[in-house]
Amino acid sequence: MHEMSLVCSLLDIVEEYAGRHGFSRVKSIRLSCGSLAGVEEKALRFAFEVASKGTRAEGASLELEVLPIVLRCLACGAEGVSEDFPSACRACGSSETVLAGGTEELRCEDLEVDEVERPCA
Amino acid sequence: MPVINVVRQVLDSNDRIAGGNRALFDEKGIYVMNLMSSPGAGKTTLVEKTIDALKGRYRIAVIEGDIQSTHDAERVARHGVPVVQINTGGGCHIDANMVREALPGLPLDEVDVLINENVGNLVCPAEFTIGENDKVMILSTPEGADKPSKYPLMFHESSVMIINKIDLLPYVEFDIVKAKADALACNPELVIIEVSCRTGQGLDAWVEWLTTRVETFRKGRA
Numbered sequence A: 001m002h003e004m005s006l007v008c009s010l011l012d013i014v015e016e017y018a019g020r021h022g023f024s025r026v027k028s029i030r031l032s033c034g035s036l037a038g039v040e041e042k043a044l045r046f047a048f049e050v051a052s053k054g055t056r057a058e059g060a061s062l063e064l065e066v067l068p069i070v071l072r073c074l075a076c077g078a079e080g081v082s083e084d085f086p087s088a089c090r091a092c093g094s095s096e097t098v099l100a101g102g103t104e105e106l107r108c109e110d111l112e113v114d115e116v117e118r119p120c121a
Numbered sequence B: 001m002p003v004i005n006v007v008r009q010v011l012d013s014n015d016r017i018a019g020g021n022r023a024l025f026d027e028k029g030i031y032v033m034n035l036m037s038s039p040g041a042g043k044t045t046l047v048e049k050t051i052d053a054l055k056g057r058y059r060i061a062v063i064e065g066d067i068q069s070t071h072d073a074e075r076v077a078r079h080g081v082p083v084v085q086i087n088t089g090g091g092c093h094i095d096a097n098m099v100r101e102a103l104p105g106l107p108l109d110e111v112d113v114l115i116n117e118n119v120g121n122l123v124c125p126a127e128f129t130i131g132e133n134d135k136v137m138i139l140s141t142p143e144g145a146d147k148p149s150k151y152p153l154m155f156h157e158s159s160v161m162i163i164n165k166i167d168l169l170p171y172v173e174f175d176i177v178k179a180k181a182d183a184l185a186c187n188p189e190l191v192i193i194e195v196s197c198r199t200g201q202g203l204d205a206w207v208e209w210l211t212t213r214v215e216t217f218r219k220g221r222a
Ligand SMILES: Nc1nc2c(ncn2[C@@H]2O[C@H](COP(=O)(O)OP(=O)(O)O)[C@@H](O)[C@H]2O)c(=O)[nH]1
Pocket: B037, B038, B039, B040, B041, B042, B043, B044, B045, B046, B066, B068, B120, B164, B165, B166, B167, B168, B195, B196, B197, B198, B199
């Protein structure tokens, strides 16, 4: 699954930052992605558990913030969060809505680590 | 406990490699297409038809990533163009690194158009750019019209959606109006072309779209 590719790239990022800042363990990793980004949270967690074994991120907790679907209405211009896609505009009922949020790629926001040798590297 | 701010796309490294591929394609003047769909929607068939229609005009090469059928690369090679098969090792998409590793197998100095047939999958390929000019997706009528609402990302990322197998419209339940409306809601700029690779209907419109894209790319470089 592509979750494995995502996790491998994530572990590369962890190593890159470990080299830069000098930490030995990661306690938690904060991630975000759009709810329509095709990231399966369960598969992601499982892939992380498997792939992080023996790395400095082993045992770290993953916090995934799922960003909502946002629709923009072509009829009235309203933009707002929606439960579903596709769906009608909440403000005016028009079905002429386009996706304005919810497809954001998986992003690594920050890492909580044990101690940092070079905080501002 | 200290927190290190990262704020980076996890697929950043894929994007960087894709950027490297793109730079190479630009240097060589190669227009690159990333062809995606569910298994069996007609990717390989469209590749074959496209080669036949354009091979007098452009030098075409193909990277074959589809693992649904081992015959795809052979089918394409029979049309007289260079083909490299990517082994995704069971993976559900091709990524920028796989394409980079496949490139030495192609005579890049003698290629105008490079077609990448992605793995049959409507989800994962949409996330991995490979350095393409356009993502092209196929939706085939037997798949049903609910695909854009179920898998919006691919529709969001694609430049064009080909609705294939329209010869089957009388026999399958496919609400083409809904499919188009939902696809456009994912991406208002999406170009939609209805074709049948079986009867040939609509293929001229597809070939015209592609030719225009290739020519625009070439003019931009000149
Ligand atoms: N009826 C019909 N069948 C098609 C059409 N295009 C492709 N097919 C058939 O669909 C099947 C899968 O096509 P293929 O190109 O291998 O799909 P891929 O898995 O996406 O590469 C083959 O049996 C094709 O002959 C079409 O326009 N109409």
